Amino acid sequence: MTFQLIVFYSFAAWLIFSALMVITSKNSVKAALFLVLTFASAAAIWLLLEAEFLALSLIVVYVGAVMVLLLFVVMMLDIDYAALRQGFVNKLPIAIVTSLAFFGLLYYFITHGEFGPQNYANPAPKGADYSNIKELGRILYTDYFIAFETAAVILLVAIIAAIALTFRGRKHRKAQVISKQLEANKKNRLKIVSMEASIEETENSGEQEPSTAEEKS
Amino acid sequence: MTSSxxxxxxxxxxxxxxxxxxIMIVDLFQRDKERKLTFLLTQLSLVSLFVMGAQDLGLERQVGYSEHWIKDQFSTVLKLAIYLGTFVALLYARPFIRERNLMRGEYYLLTLFSVLGMMIMVSANSLLVVYLGLELLSLSLYALVALQRDSNIASESAVKYFVMGGLASGFLLYGISLVYGMTGTIIISEIASYLSANQANLMIQFGLVFIVVGIAFKFGAAPFHMWLPDIYHGSPSSITAYISSVPKIAAFGMAFRILESSFGEADIHWTPMIMICAMLSIVLGNIVALVQTNLKRMLSYSAIAHIGYFLLGLSIGNDEAYSASMFYIIVYALMTIAGFGIIIFMSSENKDYQQISDLRGMGRFHPWYALMFTLIMVSMAGIPPFIGFWPKLEIFRLLIADGQVxxxxxxxxxxxxxxxYYLKVVKxxxxxxxxxxxxxxxxxxxxIALSINCMLLLVFGLMPDSIYQYCISAFASLN
Structure with a gap:
């Protein structure tokens, strides 16, 4: 057993263990932290595949940004995770059957047929001076130049759309909208409700009325 | 590498x-509520694009950027149609959005972004670039539909559009990923050469099913049409006029590039699927449109039926039929913009008149516009000598020539x-x-714009070759 294989199996075991802990741990913050561990082990396995850039970006993007956001959300929202997990034991058999079937399917496709290993040659290991990022950058800016630029434009659209859909003008501005002021008319502002005339019968209503009339005059 | x-x-x-x-920067510093400068600059850029594009007619086919990009007669003609349609749609939109608190710079910006997405779609020579162009188009359209923030129905249709569009993109991507897994390439011409050397095996056929479903979703062809009437009905009319017409031209470009240019050798696998979608759309669109009382919904179902006729041309699978399909989709766009233009024309400040019964009295009080609307309806129904007749005739003729009587x-x-139902409106x-x-x-x-657009339906109908010859030349230059 080579050293690489030992590293691979230990990280793979780590990954499976932490992935299991994500779904079984009772504390949601712990679950999120185990997810971080899952990402870290996956990144280590990618490193073994000589995909340094992907491994690093997995750490930076997912662990550094996405998981921190998720942790914020988990800590801020008071979600009753115990209630969410109800029926875990009842549905366990179905879940196990489903995942075993899925695993079997994946295993079949990876080992047999069109996507089997016999159709693909083993990749040759790269030398020590081979730079992953350099290669990616070269391909991105030459072969996939158009796609790269289009993706950039899509991001620009996303920014514009997000602002257009959420920005409603600065609040608390005291500027006057003259056209709106001019538009104001009686019809829009004043609502006249027709009510049936009804006189409330009180004991001394007859005496009071003349006195109010006098006061007015 | 750099030579490409x-x-x-x-x-x-x-x-x-x-x-x-x-335009984005200029719009930022504008205090004008009418956004006149933004509007003028937008239209000016579309006109200059049209003039520039017209120079490219008849140029040689050119491929560049490591085969990811292609420029040929096909893409040039489609782009010209896209510029024209967008120009007209924006012209119609102006009075409508002025009265509805939609007069914002983003309206024009997002429209232009969607035009850029469509241009990328019709000029792409790899599945990745096709997909990115499609996303650029769709994202701008989702935002456009949602732009009327205070309207519940517009927000609802924006969410529906977003979810359905995401689903369709997912299907398309899944299919593309399977094809990539099998062929090892996403360049359209390389997939075609792979397929001419190898049989399309089960995996490619499986991927092809997903690609066809994704395309049918984007077109709104039955049985993937459910989203279409709701969204056309819910969006502000000016945006409906745009999203129901111009993006279909680009979708045709995408369908042709994916289905014919890359899977042309395996066409026995996808033509039956397209044929089924086409027949279902024709049957369903025409029958459901019969019972609609809302004009916008009626036009949406008639759009489904039109997509059906257009897909029939795609399913025949020879160059003549493709040019007939292209002719159909361009004519469809012209008619649909005019049709929704009438709805814009009938909208007053606070209320949209969308019921067919709201049209009562048009003939008596506004005879000229009633006549214009009649032109649109008759053209959509496909009665000679209006333009809607010719592409239908071509498609039926080619269908019979192909033996599918x-x-x-x-x-x-x-x-x-x-x-x-078209004549019901006239009645x-x-x-x-x-x-x-x-x-x-x-x-x-x-x-004025509406009258010109409607008169064009008649004028082009009298000389259909003025459009059709470009459609034929687009496919003649491919071989």
Missing amino acids: VNFSIISAEIFLLVALCV LAAVVAIAFSVIGLV EMFFVDCEDSPKVSNSRSLK
Whole structure:
């Protein structure tokens, strides 16, 4: 057993263990932290595949940004995770059957047929001076130049759309909208409700009325 | 590697992107509530694109950027149609959005972004770039539909559009990933050469099913049409006029590039699927449109039926049929913009008149516009000498020439059924008595634009070759 294989199996075991802990741990913050561990082990396995850039970006993007956001959300929202997990034991058999079937399917496709290993040659290991990022950058800016630029434009659209859909003008501005002021008319502002005339019968209503009339005059 | 960089073949896209950035900055410093300058600059850039594009007609086919980009007669003609359609749609939109708190710079910006997405879609030579162009188009359209934030129905249709569009993109991507897994390439011409050397095995067929479903979703062809009436109905009319017409032209470009250019060798696998979608759309669109009382919904179902006829051309699978399909989709866009233009024309400040019964009295009080609307309806129904007749005739002719007589007979029969609901609108306008004059917009530019658009339906109908010859040349130059 080579050293690489030992590293691979230990990280793979780590990954499976932490992935299991994500779904079984009772504390949601712990679950999120185990997810971080899952990402870290996956990144280590990618490193073994000589995909340094992907491994690093997995750490930076997912662990550094996405998981921190998720942790914020988990800590801020008071979600009753115990209630969410109800029926875990009842549905366990179905879940196990489903995942075993899925695993079997994946295993079949990876080992047999069109996507089997016999159709693909083993990749040759790269030398020590081979730079992953350099290669990616070269391909991105030459072969996939158009796609790269289009993706950039899509991001620009996303920014514009997000602002257009959420920005409603600065609040608390005291500027006057003259056209709106001019538009104001009686019809829009004043609502006249027709009510049936009804006189409330009180004991001394007859005496009071003349006195109010006098006061007015 | 550097030899594949050729700015001349993406000059139009670069021009539009630069123009977009300029318009964005200019719009930022504008205090004008009418956004006149933004509007003028937008239309000016579309006109210059059209003029630039017209110079490219008849140029040699050029491929560049490591085969990811292609510029040929096909893409040039489609782009010209896209510029024209967008120009007209924006012209119609102006009085409508002014009255509805939609007059914002983003309206024009997002429209231009969607134009850029469509240009990328029709010029792409790899599945990745096709997909990115499609996403650029769709994202701008989702935002456009949602732009009327205070309207519940517009927000609802925006969410529906977003979810359905995401689903369709997912299908398409899944299919593309399977094809990539099998062929090891996403370049369209390389997939074609792989397929000419190898049989399309089960995995590719499986991927192809997903690709066809994704495309059918984007077109709104039955049985993937459910989203279409709701969204056309819910969006503000000016945006409906745009999203129901121009993006279909680009979707045709995408369908052709994916289905024919890359899977042309395996066409026995996808033509039956397209055929089924086409027949279902024709049957369902025409029958459901019969019972609609809302004009916008009726036009949406008639759009489904039109997509069906257009897909029939795609399913025949020879160059003549593709040019007929292209002719159909361009004519469809022209008619649909005019049709929704009438709805814009009938909208007053606070209320949209969308019921067919709202048209009563048009013939008596606004005879000229009633006549214009009649032109649209008759053209959509496919009665000679209007433009809507010719592409239908071409498609039926090619269908019979291809030996699919039964399909042609069914399609023609349902075309006759379709006549009922088109003529129902004409009947409401002229033959139902009404005391009140229906309210119409008093924007002069809208009136003139609408009249010109409708007259064009007749003029082009008298000389259909003026459009058709370009469609034929687009496919003649491919071989």
